[in-house]
Amino acid sequence: xxxxxxxxxxxxxxxxxxxxxxxxxxxxxxxxxxxxxxxxxxxxxxxxxxxxxxxxxxxxxxxxxxxxxxxxxxxxxxxxxxxxxxxxxxxxxxxxxxxxxxxxxxxxxxxxxxxxxxxxxxxxxxxxxxxxxxxxxxxxxxxxxxxxxxxxxxxxxxxxxxxxxxxxxxxxxxxxxxxxxxxxxxxxxxxxxxxxxxxxxxxxxxxxxxxxxxxxxxxxxxxxxx
Numbered sequence: 001x002x003x004x005x006x007x008x009x010x011x012x013x014x015x016x017x018x019x020x021x022x023x024x025x026x027x028x029x030x031x032x033x034x035x036x037x038x039x040x041x042x043x044x045x046x047x048x049x050x051x052x053x054x055x056x057x058x059x060x061x062x063x064x065x066x067x068x069x070x071x072x073x074x075x076x077x078x079x080x081x082x083x084x085x086x087x088x089x090x091x092x093x094x095x096x097x098x099x100x101x102x103x104x105x106x107x108x109x110x111x112x113x114x115x116x117x118x119x120x121x122x123x124x125x126x127x128x129x130x131x132x133x134x135x136x137x138x139x140x141x142x143x144x145x146x147x148x149x150x151x152x153x154x155x156x157x158x159x160x161x162x163x164x165x166x167x168x169x170x171x172x173x174x175x176x177x178x179x180x181x182x183x184x185x186x187x188x189x190x191x192x193x194x195x196x197x198x199x200x201x202x203x204x205x206x207x208x209x210x211x212x213x214x215x216x217x218x219x220x221x222x223x224x225x226x
Contacts, residue, residue: 001159001168005149006031009159012144019127023140025111026124026132027165032104033062034169034187037162041132042066046119048100050109058102064188065095068131098186137162170194 010031014024029040049061100108108123117123124132141162145154159168166187173183184194 001164005153005159006165006168008148009141009144012148013140016140016143019136021111021114022124022132023137025107026137027141027162028104028107029062029100029124030162030165031169032101033098034166034173035062035064035098036067036166036188037134037137038067039064039188041122041124041134041137042068043123044119045112045117045121045123048108048112048123050105050112053109058105060100060102060105060108062098062100063095064098096185096188 010024010027013027014020016023026040029035029043030037035043043062043064043066047063047065049063051058051060111117112123115125122129122131126132126136145159149158159165170183170187170189173186174180180191180194183189184191187194189197
């Protein structure tokens with residue numbers, strides 16, 4: 001999923017008559033920071049650190065510490081559809097922080113203001129103030145794809161799942177030259193999983209790598225001792 005496609009999809013969601021602005025903030029967070037959807041829906045307002053509007057550095061920071069996947073009422077002790085869990089692949093109680101692009105800072109600042117959210121509130125809420133339902137998320141994403149993408153692209157695997165926003169971000173980080181150690185720290189993967197999943201997605205770096213190798217120079221010429 002390329003930047004132009006992502007921009008068109010997010011814009012369509014933003015213009016959605018029912019809850020569009022709220023869902024746009026959610027999908028923008030997936031696109032810019034790459035959390036798993038079940039991690040994003042668990043975030044609270046206090047988990048977002050926003051710079052002041054006049055600060056020179058407009059990058060925000062997200063604290064990811066909980067996931068609430070949908071497991072079905074019959075599988076939870078509370079009878080709720082979602083179950084709160086620790087982060088996938090992390091020790092109990094472990095957290096991670098992810099930098100958020102200034103574009104996301106603007107979106108989240110406006111979202112929090114428009115929704116009049118308090119620090120302890122869920123950052124992304126359903127219409128009744130509860131957790132944002134997976135069915136709503138999936139329906140909005142599917143409708144956006146159907147409205148925006150040509151039929152042959154809509155039927156293809158391109159951005160087919162909500163989760164593909166995460167794949168797009170991780171791939172972009174790697175293609176932009178972010179070291180894998182930083183990517184796994186932000187994404188919550190292990191290095192082996194990251195490289196096994198995304199190694200073939202990395203492209204466009206060969207010219208830059210050639211320039212670096214060339215800048216290192218040839219072997220030094222030794223004086224002629226003959």
